[in-house]
Amino acid sequence: MKKISYLFLALMLLGCENNYEDIYRFSKVISQSKDYPVYLDMSDIGNIQAKARVPQVAPFKILSNDKYYFVGEMLKGIHVYEKKAGSASYLCFIECRYIKDFEVVDNTLFCNNLVDLVVLNVTNPLQTTLLHRHVNQFNRFSSYVNYWNIPSAQGKGLIAGTSTHVLTDTVTDKKPNLDFMEFDKLYGNLTTKVIPDYWFSSHPENDKPYIGMTKVGTDEIYTYGTYNSWAICSYRSGTFSVREEEYLTSPRGKYISPYYYSGSYMKKLYFQDSLIYILGGGSTNEGYCDCFVYKDRYPFAYHLYFPDFKPVDITYMPALKEFFVLSGQSVWGALTDSDSVYMKKYMDLKIPTNATSIFRIGNNAITLGNGLNVYAATSNGLTLTKAYPEITGMCYLKTGDVLAVANTQGLFIYDTSNLENIKLNP
Numbered sequence: 082m083k084k085i086s087y088l089f090l091a092l093m094l095l096g097c098e099n100n101y102e103d104i105y106r107f108s109k110v111i112s113q114s115k116d117y118p119v120y121l122d123m124s125d126i127g128n129i130q131a132k133a134r135v136p137q138v139a140p141f142k143i144l145s146n147d148k149y150y151f152v153g154e155m156l157k158g159i160h161v162y163e164k165k166a167g168s169a170s171y172l173c174f175i176e177c178r179y180i181k182d183f184e185v186v187d188n189t190l191f192c193n194n195l196v197d198l199v200v201l202n203v204t205n206p207l208q209t210t211l212l213h214r215h216v217n218q219f220n221r222f223s224s225y226v227n228y229w230n231i232p233s234a235q236g237k238g239l240i241a242g243t244s245t246h247v248l249t250d251t252v253t254d255k256k257p258n259l260d261f262m263e264f265d266k267l268y269g270n271l272t273t274k275v276i277p278d279y280w281f282s283s284h285p286e287n288d289k290p291y292i293g294m295t296k297v298g299t300d301e302i303y304t305y306g307t308y309n310s311w312a313i314c315s316y317r318s319g320t321f322s323v324r325e326e327e328y329l330t331s332p333r334g335k336y337i338s339p340y341y342y343s344g345s346y347m348k349k350l351y352f353q354d355s356l357i358y359i360l361g362g363g364s365t366n367e368g369y370c371d372c373f374v375y376k377d378r379y380p381f382a383y384h385l386y387f388p389d390f391k392p393v394d395i396t397y398m399p400a401l402k403e404f405f406v407l408s409g410q411s412v413w414g415a416l417t418d419s420d421s422v423y424m425k426k427y428m429d430l431k432i433p434t435n436a437t438s439i440f441r442i443g444n445n446a447i448t449l450g451n452g453l454n455v456y457a458a459t460s461n462g463l464t465l466t467k468a469y470p471e472i473t474g475m476c477y478l479k480t481g482d483v484l485a486v487a488n489t490q491g492l493f494i495y496d497t498s499n500l501e502n503i504k505l506n507p
Contacts (some may be wrong), residue, residue, distance in 0.1 A: 088201050107254040114247045116263055117268040121239040125274055126178050126195055131209045135160075135174045140487035141286070143478035144185045150478070151190065151204060152487045153183055156285055158188070161206040162492050167506040170483070170493050173202070175209050179276075181285065182350070184296045189316055191302050195222035196231060196239065196290050198304070200316050213321040215314070219292040225307045226341045229291050231280070239272050287362070291299065293350025295357065297336070303357065305347065310338045335375040337382055345369070354397055354441065361392035370406065371397050381422050394439045398458050405430075405446050405463070409437050412448070412463060430462050438477055445491050445500060449474050449486065455500050467501055 137160055142153040149507040150169050151309040175190075175339040177183075177199070183192040190201040198218035202210045206302035214398070220239070222229040232240040246268055249260050281288050294304045294314075306312040310327040311334070321438055327338045336357055339347075349360040357373035368391030370384040385392070385404060393407040404415040412432040418425035436450035446456045453472035456463035472495065474486035494506040 082208040088154075100227060108251055109253075110235065110249065111259070111260050112247055112249040114245050115264060116243040116245050117264075117271055117272045118177040118179050118234065118240045119244050119273050120234070120237050120259045121241040121276065122237065122274045123195070123197075126276075127178050127197070127199075129175065129194065129201065131173045131175050131207050133173065134171055135164070137471065137487065137489055137491060140475050140489075142183065143476050143487055143492070144183070145478060145480065145483050145485070147187055148186055148346075148487055150492055151185055151203075152185070152476075152492055153180060155181060156281065159183060159192070160492070161203070168494050169494075171491065172355065173207050175203070175206060177201075180292050181290070181501065182292055184294050184302050186278065186296060186302070186316070191314065191316075192293060193219055193290070193294070194291050196233075198294075198314065200321060212319075213316065215321060215323065218312070218314075218323075219290040221307050222305075224341075225343055226308075228441065229346065231273070231289050237270070241277055244271050246318055246369045247439070252258075265407075265432075280496060289360070291346045291348075293347055293359070295350050297352050297357065303350075303352075304337075305339060305350075309341055311336070333380070335380055336373045337380045339371065339373075340368070348391070349394075354399070356397060358395055360392050360395065366390060368392050370404075372404070373398065383417060383422055383424070385424060385427075387413070393437060396439050396441045398441060398444065398446070401446055401460060402457060405439055405458070407434065407448070412439070412446075414462065426460075432456075432463060433463075437475060440477070440479060442479070442497060442500065449477055453486075453503070467503075469503055472503065 132506040139155045140152045141155050143201055144151045145405050148164055152160040153489045154160060155440045156179050158174055158180060159311050160174055161172045163172045175406060177192050177194055180192050183190055188204040190203050192199050196219045197219050198215040200213040202212050219498060220230050220233060246264055250265055276297050297303050301313055302314040306325045309395050310325050313326055314323045326334045339359055345361050345363045347359055347361045351358050352507060362368040366389055368387045370385040374381055388410040393409050395404055395406045401415045406413040412430045414428045414430050415424045416426040434448055436448035439447040440447050444458050446458050448454045449471055452470040455467040457466050474488045476487050478485040482496055483496045484495040486493050496504045496506060
């Protein structure tokens, strides 16, 4: 009986010693941090509504339908002017925070609202309503240009930052890692309504999201697709649709798809004289312009490359087969080589200008900025024929002989039927 008791006592002591080693010998109190993403709450940003008049500070684009002019205000919204017998009167302001581009089809506005594409009913702009929101439309780039995207997580939205939290607990040989399960529950869905300051600079047209949209045809909105492609959007009979179209798409569309150059970004997209223009830049001083043409049932693109500047604006003179480009300091010419996609010649025309817009009226090139200048375009270059220093603007819209010009003072309507005597409509 005593032997059994001694044996039981020995086993009990041995078991206690093992328990002691398991619990204390290999235990240690440690602290470890973990970063949790903070997602952007889009509820305030997504709130789009009509408001009373606000100051017009940085207009960047003008569009119109049969009743209204729409003047885009970078990162703020759209000023609406009512057409009245050749003139225009201010109606309201549609707040669309972080807008950088928009298009209009009849009474429907397509706008970017940060990275989302929103479709608005502006039949009565004072009662603007949201028809559709296509989430993350301008933040879906893949492959080697995924750096164009603002960081995001599928189903949770844009990542506006991180929040670091420290867990202090005991680890042992049986539990060598800290258990962050409770922290994950607490901090796994953090949100903020504050957009990081570094997302936008003093030149937001160069910042992410690198977006652009332009109306081609009657009701199709061309935007950049996920990879060397167009994402072509429409809103018909109450239904929004979008399709990806690339060069090898069958059947192929009228315009070849854009090419996403490594290390570059797009800063402007528009449709003029049956050409789609994409202006872009790189991380240094170089810039480019791709001009998409549909001719003789065969689509192709002219590629213009400028090693020393980022193009500000561009227009094409069909009679001369020549592009005229604003460099920010002067006007350049780019002569095409017959039907080749390559440029035959680049030349600085030595016309000093800080104009922000250039466009064509007949065989004349018009520049607009701190004044409006009319140039006769010939094979020898541009010759100034008329200057209007009193006509200043940051953007324009030309429809027939009517020229709408926007600046910080408002929207002004001019008659351009006689370029020797451009008149302000009363």
